[in-house]
Amino acid sequence: MGKKNVVSIEDRIPTLKQERKKKANRRLIFYLSLFFILIAVIVYLQSPLSDIKTINASGNSIVEESKVIDISGIQTGTNIWTVDKTDAREKLQENPVIQEAEVNRDLPWTVDIKVTEVNFVGSVKRDNEQIPISGNGKLLQDTDQTSIGGNVPFLIDFTEEDHLQQMAKELGELPAAILNLISEIHWQPTDNNQDKITLFMNDGYTVDSTIRHFADNMRVYPSIVQQLESASDEGIIHIGEGVYFEKFDSEHNAEISDNNSDNST
Template sequence: MEKEKIVSIEDRIPKLKQARKKKANRRLIFYLSIFFFLIAIIVYLQSPLSHVKSIIVTGNSFYPEDEVIEQSGIAKGTNIWTINKEEIIQTLENDPLIKNAEVETKLPWTVEIHLIEHERVGYIKKENEYYPVLGNGTVLEESKIKRLSGDAPLLLSFSQEDVLVEMSKELSNLPSNILNIISEIHWTPTDKNKNDITLYMTDGFMVQSSIRNFSEKMKVYPSIASQLEPGSEGIIHIGVGAYFEPFNQEITEEEIISTDGDE
């Protein structure tokens, strides 16, 4: 057998030193990279590059963009990393006209505010002028108009604010295809039920119902109206059940239409 080659310690020392040096250099580069990265972040945070330069507002119809921005408290030049989204959202949603708000930051310097406003569900009349009513019952006193456009029903005799609020919330949950064919809604309370209402529809029918669960009950209206003879005149009662009552005629069994629902 050949004699094994023996490497002396003197031959290995230079290689060990070289390996240690490479390892130390890699460690130094790693720490320097972290150091300069942190320096870059500090410089960025202190520089105009991190300041808000663009504020975009979407979904606003009641307020102009500049009023929404002012209400949010965001200003150009604000450090984008100091913006408290939750606080801004809470501030905006405290406004009675705003149903939902979202705030989004987009680097390097853009802030987007997305709004969902309460929808107009009706009008009330005061001294020959009409005021829009929102889905939360808020009356827009500063948005009065002289003539109705037919885009929402006229709400009459709603003298109690809590009743108007409840009615408005029900209308906000009503499908638009049904809301658009309601011309007038009258609050007609009785000793038995303070929630009774009478509706006048654009197709000529009257409807008697109740505010409670109104949005659910009225979903059957198109089906009921489609079953009636053209030119029929009368009242459609929608409550526990539903039936049609012709004007000046007695109700027959054939005119009773059963539906599910509660008063």
């Protein structure tokens, strides 16, 4: 039988004491660290270090950044943890220009406001003022908002609200690339067609159309223009029941091939 190594308990005591001391030190360091972290948090919450220093607004192109911040009710110098994000969001969404709003804390002292504005499709003239109109036909006549960004048409002679709202909804369904080509839309109802409209385009053409199915009909406008020689040919592009170009100096109308049934999507 081989000889066994026997270690007495007296020989192991120093090692055990050392390990216990290391564990105690680690535990002490952990609790001290936790204590100082809690102290730091309390100091941060109770001191000007947690006061809002910066408020950022994004997503806005119509409402100015300063106005977005003002509407939210959030102010610099107030404690960032006292900000009621739900209340600020609801205040922002009460503005007819702002469709959605999101408010977030960006620690240590910044608040970020992100808004989504309504889609504006044109403007109308009321009481010698140019008033923006949204895609759902809502006018901003009850606000001080009298300008909009982008290149959207001016709606003229729309004296009946039903036709104005219907026109706005059709414009809201129109691709932006085509919407931006329209300079003016004149409502010119007749006894036979209350939906009759005339469009003056930014590329020089004039279009005769109707409010009914306007968005679907106008989707073919780019392909129609490509078939014409130039805007110098004075005449009217008719887009409605049929599609053709009527020259002012000719007794005959130029038929335009309608590929729209394939291009209307």
